[in-house]
Amino acid sequence: MPFLRRLGYYLGGVALGLIILAFFFRKKSTEFCYSPNCRVLKNIRSKQITYPNSDTLVIHSILKNGDVVFSKSDTKSKPCKTYVIEGKSEEKLIELKVKNCDSTAVVQEVNYLD
Template sequence: MSFKYRFAYYLVGFVLGSFFVAAVLTGKDTRCNYFPNARVLNDLRNKPFEYSKEASTVLAENWIDTTDIKNTLTYGDVDFDKSNIKFENGKIYIVEGKTVKNQAIELKVINYTSKAVLKEIKKK
């Protein structure tokens, strides 16, 4: 068999294989959270999120918004030296991020099995 026929068979198989892979992965909500930071943030975002009284009073001030909280839980960094501490029936995680106005903030979030609670918001 000549090279052009082998190459044609290869291309046909490659195109069909690519089609099947795309069909399988397109229908699913696939995420590749291999690193611990991404896993923790994804877990906090996908649970029902609640605000404590202390966090609600800070959110009533003008310097921070719920958009800043969502952005921090999406793009922030988990400080594992201060985090993963057992608290009641959950664990405390410290997430560092920035507001829309580029001010550094620190969130203390309690991660329970069924929900996540924002306990405290600090300026850095």
């Protein structure tokens, strides 16, 4: 069998496999979190979250799409770590201060930055 024909079969099989994988992962809504930012946000979202008296939809949106500012965060404290998360909502920059414990996460502060 010539090389080009084998290469064509190989590439056809790889393409078919990628299509099947994309179908299964889209159905399962699988999320790949390899960056530290993504892992922290996913960890916080997986716990019971206590919100202050403010807009929970905005806080939920920032916990999904925000950026963790590790330079302002306290990641060394022992029972609960404190993370500062920044995000945009309706063109306003919002900063959350979240205390991340073993089984719960508490949103301590919501600051609207200009």
